[in-house]
Structures are given as C-alpha cells and as structure tokens.
Amino acid sequence: MEQEVKLAELKAKLKNVIKRSVYVYRVDCGGCNGCEIEIFATISPVYDPERLGFKVVASPRHADILLFTGPMTRAMRLPAIRAYQAAPDPKIVVAYGTCGCSGGIFHDCYSVWGGTGSIFPVDVYIPGCPPTPGATIYGLGLALDLLQQKMKGEQYTEKEVARITSQYAGVSPDLARDIEREARRLSGYLHGRRITEKYLQFVREDPLAVDQKIKELVKQEKDSRLAEVYLSLHKIYLDYLGKTEKAGHHAG
C-alpha cells in the first residue's frame, strides 16, 4: 500500500518533470496489428506527435509511457511483464485499443487473459477499434494531463413509465415498414434509414403532394442511384395508396 502511494507521488512528479517530451514504447500483446498500423499513422508527418514531444522508441528501457495493444494472450503475457519490468519507474501504462482495454471481441477466448488491466495497473484507457490517430493523440495528451477527459460514466433510471411512440409517427406502420425495408435493401441500413426518414417526411407533411415533391427531388438529384432508390420507394407508396383506396371502396 505504502509503495502504491509512493508510486502515485512519483508519477505526479514524472508528469511535472517530463512536461511534454515523453518516450513511448509499444508492446504488442497479441493483437491483430490494426492498432500498430494506427500508431504508425499517428507518428507520420500528418499528425506529427513529435511536435508535442511524443517519440516512439525501440526499447522499454527508454520509455516513460508503455502502450499495450491487443488482448493479453497467454503466449504474450510473459514478454509483456518483462517489458513492464524493464521500463524505469515511474511509468505510465496505457491500454490501447478495445482489446487492450478489456480484451475486446476476444475477451472470452480460452487463451486471452482479458486486457492490459488484468495484469498491470492501467493509467489511461484509449478505446477504439482501432483508435484513430486523433484518438491516440488525445489519449496520450490525457495521460500527461494536457487535455481534459470528456467521457463520464452515466446512469439513467426510469422513474415514470414513458410512452415511446413509433419512430415515424403519423405514418401507417405497415407503410413505414415496407419503405424502410426496401430502402435498407437498396442502400444499406445507415443511408437506408436516412432516405426513409426523408421520404416519410414528405408523406407526413402532405400526403397529396408526395408525387410532385418526389418528382422534383428526382429531377434535382445529381446521384442517379439515389434518384432510382427514391423512385422505387415511391412505387411502394403508390401501390400502398392503391390498396388502401380499394379497401376504402369495398368498405364504402
């Protein structure tokens, strides 16, 4: 316990002494190399962390910061411990990438210990699969207290039961489902959902003017593929209208 307090003090001192120039050593504990590639992208001239003092070194004996990437695998556990012991105290341990933070997608593999935290006391976690160069610089800045932490753990509790209505309120659920399904089939879930939202907005605003609005949209649209998607959605809408009208006639 006393040693831990001492280490914390030393670490605070280290942050004072090193100010901005730190040596980083990366330890690969069995990752897929995605993180390594991103680290090398970070030390390229585009992000140039050396202007902030970060330098990647080839030996843990020079290092102030140890960057552990990859899930802690059985085979790489000992080399990781050796690298940790070789680095002079006080040192900053950074868990890099989703695997480094918690074992990531490999967390329940038989040969995985589960993240850097399972063996070493971690100072900073940098999630991301892999973290982008921006996230890397942010995380390293956080490790040296140069930048502010943005994430805060959150807890929501439901006190009163809220009534959640459908995403596309005001449109028949059948129509919304058919249109979303087709939009997703044609252009993927992400753009499909956006396109659906836009299309159903027309339906919601004025069901009578949909035809005209879609024709205008298609005329203005530069991307012919998107225009095609809108037209096929419009076909579904027209079919739906025909069906409901028929049903209405029968009922009448």
Place this chain on the structure above:
Amino acid sequence: MLKLLKKALQVGEATVEYPFKPVEVAPGFRGKPEYNFDRCIACGACATACPPNAITMEYDLKQGTKTWNIFYGRCIFCGRCEEVCPTGAIALTTEFELAVASKEDLYYRAEVQLRKCSCCGEYFAPSRELEYVMSTLEQSGLPEGDRQGWRQLLEKCPQCRRRQAAVSVAEATGSRDRVQGGGQ
C-alpha cells in the same frame, strides 16, 4: 535549396493542428455509439446483435427492473446496434475522444421498469416495450372499442395468457361435450 523551398511553400503545411484545433472526421466515420434513453424500449435487440458483448441486458425479476449496460472499452464500433434498433435509440456519432483515466467512466447504464402481471403478480416485460406495442397498434388503426381488451392482454404475462387460453378452450370443448351428452 531554393527550388525545395519554393516547392515547400507551394505545398504548404501537411500537419493537422489536432489537439489545438478540432480535426475533420471522414464522412461515415463510426465513433462512439450515443444512447438515447428517451427512445429505448429495452427490447434487447442491440445486446443480442453486439458481437463483442459490449452491450448487455439483465433482468432483475425481484426488483422489477431490466438493466441496459454498455462498456465502451469493449465496443468495436461496428454499428450493428444502430442497425437493429427498432426505435433509433442508439446511433453511432463521430465522437472519437473516448480516452479515460478510470475504467468506471467507460460504463453507461440504464434501468427501466418491468410490468407486473395483473394475474400472478410477477414481473415479466419492460413497460416501455408494451406501451410501444400498444401505440403501434393504435397507429395501425386499432378501433377504439378493442383497445381495452388489448390493454388487458398486455397486462398479463405470457404464461397466464396461455393458461387463460387453455381454460377457455377447455370450457368451450367441455360445454360442447355436455351439449352432445345432453343430446344423447
């Protein structure tokens, strides 16, 4: 030398000023999944879809709660949760500054209430989910007269509903038997 300088001036600066200025993210960048508690119906589709089990869902039948939990330290930013969410409660943002000093800050939790069965008194499903079912039924044109019946149905747990259906079937067949028996 002069040639090189000229070229350097022409090309300009390649380095981005990231920590001092915000960096531009590419379109379609998959960053932190943002959770909207007000739209979540606690159906658990995201927890089922999540490949690394970053999103988990737990029932607490004694307390009557269902807990949604995301651990950003395990998220691989694949976007499957966004894909399957039926109400659009979770969506990926372009936020990438996720580094934290303590692991606790990587957890987001949400607790929703379960509904108590009106028949046996046990908790069975999130109230929000049942309300969502009800509002969808209303939107698709459920007549005003049928609403009360549907609402009563949604207040019962599946087991009680099954039992009730079995009893009513038994009553129906039993009465028919009796009728047949009476005829003989």
